[in-house]
Structures are given as structure tokens and as C-alpha cells.
Amino acid sequence: MANALAMPKPGQFTEECTIVKWRKKEGDPVAKGEILFEIETDKSNMEVESFFEGVLLKIVVPEGVPVPVQSVVGYVGQPGEKVPDAPPSPPPKPKAAPAPETRTAPSPTPVAPAPARAAAPAFPGAPPPPAALAPPPPPAAAPPAPRAISPRARRLAREMAIDPAKIEGSGPNGRVVEKDVRDYLAARGYDRLRVTPAALELARREGVDILDVNGSGAEGRITVEDIRNAVAERPQPMSRMRQVIAERLTHSFTTTPHFFVTVAVDMTDLTEVRREAKARGAPYTVTDCIAYAVVRALTEFPAFNSVSDGRAVRRRTSVNLGLAVSLENGLVVPVVRRAQDLSFAELRAASVALVAKAREGKLTPDEMTGGTFTISNMGMLDVENFTAIINPGESGILAVSSTLPRPWVRDGRIVVRQIMKMTVSADHRLIDGATAAGFVNAIRKRLEDRTLWTNLMWS
């Protein structure tokens, strides 16, 4: 009997995964521990190894199709072994999973099976998606059915270099027919369009809707240059990661009442202590110091380590510190768990390891979830000040700007000091201005405490 390959459950709360790449083809030999395929989760890509030795007999789930975790995605076995027609049912899902740490408050009422899910692509033998642990996602609007269009109408649209998707169909079942295209062209004043023949040809080839192009030539004539520009300006689909960022941050910024408190921190002493430590072979970054100061301040200001849905506040006893790491094509936030229990050196070691994994794209979903507060540091980017958007499931984020020499009043005299601005974003539903001011100043005070850093870096 061939061994069934299950879609792994990369994160505690992952319900669905997509194979982005099969590294083996059907018929390829597979050694134990060899990479079989890569999966994409909401957060990142992950490689999945084989537990079995043999030959990849069959790929059940192709690339690009999201399936519930534990679904059978393929079979490994001995050459010629029989593969079951319908994949066997996966093991029953665990009952009553604990409420997730990262989500907002659990739904107060049991959630009925979401109807939208019933329509999700069904794989034979795939389990029903686990009962929602959080409010079910809004029923995904059924993807718009591709608009039916007759071959003749499509050819006309192609000849005219227009996008037929914008045309209402009057044919049977709403099919777009030739007359609809002609009516649309008349309504849009297509006849008055001035297009050079070469531009029209290029627009056809590139699939540019000529009606969307403004002509830059004489008397508004559309030229090849205009079409080239239209091609260059054509919307490109965002990566999965960017779409997730967009979705999460839009949700946060539009549903969380943000307010912002900025302080200027005199980093002169800390800078000197770091330089000395570095000279001794103990390099610490500003981020290490800020992280440490933030973890300490969070234990003093538990509101910033809590989360609210507007009706209830949930405190988290553990500080799970998120560190925003910018990547070439986006942004990930690895999370240092139980940061309040870590020494300065441990905290640094943990964050260095996570950031390195983040840059290599090797974070597991669990390493990117469960944060309770996040630091976003743009200090290396030469900025005066900025504000950040709170990550969903958290109540604050600290935006750290560049440390810059500034004229500074000290003991009644203007001197040059290394000044760094930082701005905390806070969820006003559970945090007021005074709390935020206290919190951000508590961080500032620690950063300006020369003795503290001297001790920490010598220890």
C-alpha cells in the first residue's frame, strides 16, 4: 500500500495550505528526508520533507490549489504500487482547539458551518474545514462567473483592442454578443478615437484597452508610446505576502482607533556605551537595546500587552515581542516568545536568530504568530519620525526613527546630542493618552540610563 502524503499543518491555527512548488515529479525516486514540495501559508513558504522512501507515485493536489491541512496531497511507494482512487480520509481533526492567542476575542456564540466554505474547492476525502476558531471570515463573495461572450464578439473586441469584460451582455444568459460590443463602442465614442495603426496593433497584441488610453499625439492621437506606457502602468497582481499585508493592515487601520505619542530620546550615552562594548567585542544594536527597554516597559504597562475587541480586554501574561523585518518584497514580523523571561543577552540571541531566519525566508508560521507588541525600527533609514500601524491582535507598536545629531538644551546650554525620536501607536479603545505617555517615557528613560546599559553590556 502506497504511503499517503498529508498536507502538513505548519501552524497551530493553519487550516488551509497551498503547494507552491512540487520539487519532485510523478515517478521520481524519493529518499527519506528529501524535500518533496514547498507550501505557502499566510506568512511564508516552507519546505516539506518526505517521511517515506520510494517513488512519488502520484500527485493528488497540484500546485496553486489551497487545500485543508491533513488532506492527502500525493502518494509515495514502491514503483507499480497501486494508489487508491479516492484519497483516504485524513485523521479526525482535534476537538475543541484552544482559543488562539493571536486572534481577537473568540466568537461568543458557536459558529454554524460557514456556507461560503461549503463551496470551497472540495477534494475527495478532504475533511471539512475545522470549526472556525475565530469569527468566520466574511462569506467570500462567489468569484464572479466569467462573463460569457460569443466568439464573434470576442474577436471583434480583440480587433478593436477593447476589454470585453466591461460590456454588459444582452444575449441568452447574459452572453455578450456582437451587437453589445458595437453598442458599447458607439456609446464610448470609439469612432472618434484617433489611433495610429501601429498603436492599434500593439494594443491588440498587448491586450491594452484602447478606450483607457489617453492619446498624446497630435489632436489626441493614440501613439505606440501611449500604448507602451499603458502596458507599463498595467496593474500587476501583488504577491501573496503583500496581499496578506494589505488585508491585515487595512483591517487594523480601519477598525482600530489609532493615536500616536512621540518622544525624543537622547541616545548619546547609549551610543557611547555601545561603542565601548563593541570595542570589547560585544556588539549590541540599538534594536537590541530598544527591545529590552520595551519588554521591561510592557511589564509595567500591561495595557500595551493586552488586546481588546471593544467589548472586552484580554491581558496576556507573556510578552511576545514582534520585530518587524523588512524584506525585499514585503515585511515579516518574527516573534520572540516569553521575552519577559529572557536576559538581555538571551533576548538579543533570540532576536538575531529570528531575524536571520526571516531574511532567509525560513520562518515557520508559529514563529510569526502570537505577538503581543511590535517594534518597527527604521533607524537605519535616516528618518526623523514616523508612525506605524498596529498589527492585528495587538494594541501597540513602537515606531523607532534614526538617531541623529541635534542641538539639544542640556543644563541650560545648547549642545549637540544624538537624538532619536520614537512614536508609539496605541489602540485608544483600551489605552488613553496618559498611559501611552507613561509607557513611551518609561522606554525613553531606560534608553537614557547610562548605568543600566553599562551594567547590561558588561555582564
Place this chain on the structure above:
Amino acid sequence: MEDHVYRTIAELFGKDDGYCRGRGGSMHIADFRIGHLGANAIVGGGVPIATGAAMAQRYLESGRVVCCFAGDGAFANGVVLEALNWAAQAQWTNHLAKDKPFGLPIIFAIENNHYGMTHRSDDEVMGVRKLAQRAAGFADNRMHAEVVNGMDVLAVRDAVARAAELCRQGQGPVLLDIDTYRYYGHSLSDPCVEYRTKDEQNAWRAVDPIASFQKQLREAGWLDDATAAAIETRVRERNARAAVRAAEAADPAPEEVLTFLYTDTACETVPAEFAKPALRGPLPEIKRDAEGRILYKDAIREALAEEMARDSRVIFYGEDVADYGNAFKATKGLLETFGRRRVFNTPISEACICGTAVGAAMAGLRPVVELMYMDFALMSSDQISNQAAKWHYMSGAQAELPLVIRASVGGGKGYGGQHSQTLESVFAHIPGLYVVYPSTAYDAKGLLKASIRDNNPVLFVESQLLYSEKGVVPAEDYVVPLGAADIKRAGGDLTIVCWGPAVGDALKAAAVLKQENGVETEVVDIRCLVPFDEETVLRSVAKTGRCVVASHAVNIGSFTGEIVSRIMEKAFDELDAPVLRVGAKNGIAPQSHILEAAFLPNAKDIVAAARRIL
């Protein structure tokens, strides 16, 4: 002789130099130059063809005799027995033949080797001890039947000479039951062990005709050992040379696989000896109304009359076509004009009607035959599909088959399942035939005349529903070319492709669509299924973007599907809607008028289909 052996072997090898250019092979080899009309791979299938060839000799008064070879196995086959009956008809020799009584000059030479494939004819699958006895059942003169010792060359020679002489005297047909034997199995895979004994085989070998003939010659002092050996060596070496040459000969070109499927010739000018024959009377009078209109069936009659007056090789026969003027009076008067030599009734023997037409056409006539109902074409489908359709190709274009088979469709008249079928699609599926179906009186005349003049076999379909439809038909000579569709109504919004009685339905539908929907419909009457005027159909679809294909055939397997398929393949981007079909329900024509109305398509169905895609 060596060239003959070479061309024969080349044909067995499928070479371009073979008698049939590699299209026939051993089972269909033919040499029409010497009057060899082809071997036939359908047991018995060649016998009505030979009978038709004999009809041609009789008609042309050629003095030639047809010798029809068939085995004992074939003489259990229906079409063979039909052919014996056909050949022995009284009307060839009695008062009906008037001034020229003359029996069919044909010798039915039974090569009686006593086995079919493996069955024994003598005491297993037949009930007569001698097949020659069969002749007694077909003719009062017992067809001068003889049993001949087929192992004796000179006995055979004498018997055939006697038979030929009888035929030349108009005493045919003659039946020769020639006793002989097959030394080997039916095929290479047959070792002959199960069904006969070694003793039997040895007994026949002991009277081997070659050895016996040699012995006779030696006894007469006409052959000595040296001469016999020399002849044998000469023949062996000649055959070996021919075989080697044939093996080395060129293969036919693959790109010419369809060459010879049809001939592109027609009888443009009638040779003087056949042109404008003397008539027995005036052409049948066909009354025109004030607008010059005549009935569809009269247009058929007029076409037949004109073509028979033009060319004496055109003869016309079928069931009840002569005195009675056919079941629908469509041929009334032709007998009076052309006489019984050219217009005659036949036995109820559809396979022979078509099969004799094939033989007559091979032998120089241009027969027009009638099947009273198209359903009966299935009775003669071997003769239509395996013989008429195939011989031009299988013979490598040695033979042209200028024949027309008229068949009328009874659908719509409450005749039930066996008299109502619209079967032209079945025959359009048989390459080698032309299939024509006029929808108007004008087309009926022009297409029938063109069909008669064409040198391809034509299945000419008529609708009894249309027989009483009137149309303007010029009294003068004109033809409608085969393979040219006709736009019966022009329009830019919708195309209806149709033929036969569906054309009238389509025109009614077009009027409704114009009146109620303001839609301009183009009605394309294809007129011929084969050759099919694809260009006109595609051009119309390119104009309108919408198409309904309609016929009275049941939809399943109908030629309407072929048309839709071609449109999809070649005009997909022209389509503004799916192409729909209208046809009869996938069932059997019922007798009840109520049921048949529900069964057949009509104008309303076409309107409904059109509205689905407008």
C-alpha cells in the same frame, strides 16, 4: 502476357503500377480494358453487376456475352438468387419485347468447389444435390443448365462455347454448374483438417486438370516432354521476373490517397451514336400554369424525359415505373415516349435494381433507377455503398459509374417506421457517392439533369411531401450544378442551413422571425450533401454570426452535425451564438398523424431554435 502478370502482382503488392493503382488489391482486382469488371470481396455482390452488364450488352446489341463467375457458396445469397430471377425475366423475350426479344446474354458460371469458406455446399448448407437444379426454379427453360466436369479443360471449353452460342442467339441466360475443387484452405490460416479428409483431397488431385490436359495432349501427340518442360520453365521464369519487377515498383504517393475517389467528368456532349435517339412518341406533356409553375414530381419527369431524349444510353427502371408511372405518377408517360427497352418494371428486388445499374453503368449505359421508398435503400445498401460508391476508386479510376438512384422519402404521410425514413445522412457517410436532395421543382429538374450527366454515382433523394409543391420551372434545358448551395432567402441576422423539405420550413420560419422579431434570416439550401458547398455556408455564417442547421432526419448521426462541426472548426470566431440543430426526434416515425407531427420538425421548431440564439 508478362505485362498482365506484372500488373496483377503489382496490384497484389499495392503498387502504383497495379491494375487498380494499389487501391484494389487481390480482392478487388479488375481490368476493364478487356471487359474484366472486377473481383468482388462481397460474396455474391458481383452477380447483379454482371447481370446489369448483360443488360447493357442486350440493350446495345453488342453481340457480346457476359460470363459471371461465382462460387457455390454465393448461390445461397439473396442478391444472387434475385439476379437469377432478374436475368430470366419473361419481358426480355416475350411479347413485351416486341420487335427485339432477346434473353440476357449472360452465363452464370458456378465455380463449384463444394465448399464455402469451410462449409460443405453439397450435404450441409444447401438442399439440392446439384446446384444446377436451382435454374429450374427461375426459368421454364431451366436456363439450359448443365453440370460440367470442371477438372477437364476441354469439357469446360466446350460447355462455355455452347453457352455463349445460346446467349448470342438470345437464348440466355445459361447456368453452368462447373464441378471443381479447392486444393488448399480458404486462406493461409486454414489447414483444411476439420471439414474434409485427405482421401477426398487426393481423389480430386488425381484428376488435376493441368495434368489431365497434358496427358490428353501427349496422347494426341501434340506435346512431348521437352516442350512441356520448356513451357513450364518459360512460365516460371516469366512469373519470377514479373514478381521481382513488381516488388521493386514504386508505391503510390501517400498524398494521393484520395485521388480517384470521384471523377470530375460529366457527359457534356453525347456521342453521335447515342445522341437524340428516335422516340416512340412525343415527350410527356407537362402542363404549366399561368405563372409557368409545375409540380415537383413533374419536374422530375420532365428532367428524365429530356435526358432520355438527349442520350439513348439513359435508361430508366424500377418497381412499377412503366405502365403505372410509378407509385406517385411521377414517371407517367415515359413508357409511351421511350418504349419498354428504355423504361421497364422490375421485380421487387431493390438490391438488383441498384446492382444491375452498377453493371450497366460499367458497361457503357447511364441508368437511372428508382427505389420507391428510401427505406428500401437499406435493402440494397451493399450495392449502393460497397459497389456503386467504391468501384471508381477501387479500380484506380478504370471505371466510371454514371448512374442515378432516385429514392423518395415518405416521411410526413403517416406511413410508419419502414416507409418514412430520411436516410441521406447514412449515404453521405459513404465516400464515393454523391448525395443530392432538391427542395424545389426548379432544383429538382436542374439537379436531376445534372446528376444524370455526371459520371459519378448519385443518390438522388426526393421528398413525397414535396411532390405536389409547385414551382416555376423553365420548359427548356438547364442544369443546376452539383455541389452548389442556393441562398433561398437573403438576410444578415441569422443563417438557416437546410435541405429537402426543411427548406420550406425554414422559409416559413424566416417569415415569422421577420414579422415578429424584425430579424432578417438567410436561408441556405445546400441542395447537395455531397459534394458539400462549404464555402457558401461559411460565407453566410461569417455574415450573420448565428446559425441553425435543419433537416428532417433524426438528429443522431445526421449530416446536420457534420455541418455544425465544420462551422465550429472553420468559422468559430464568426459565431455570435452556439450553432443549433433542428431535426426529427431521435426515434422511429410513427404511423399516427398526431404522433408523426410530434416526431417531425417544423417551422415552429426552427423559430424556437432561432430565438434561443438571437
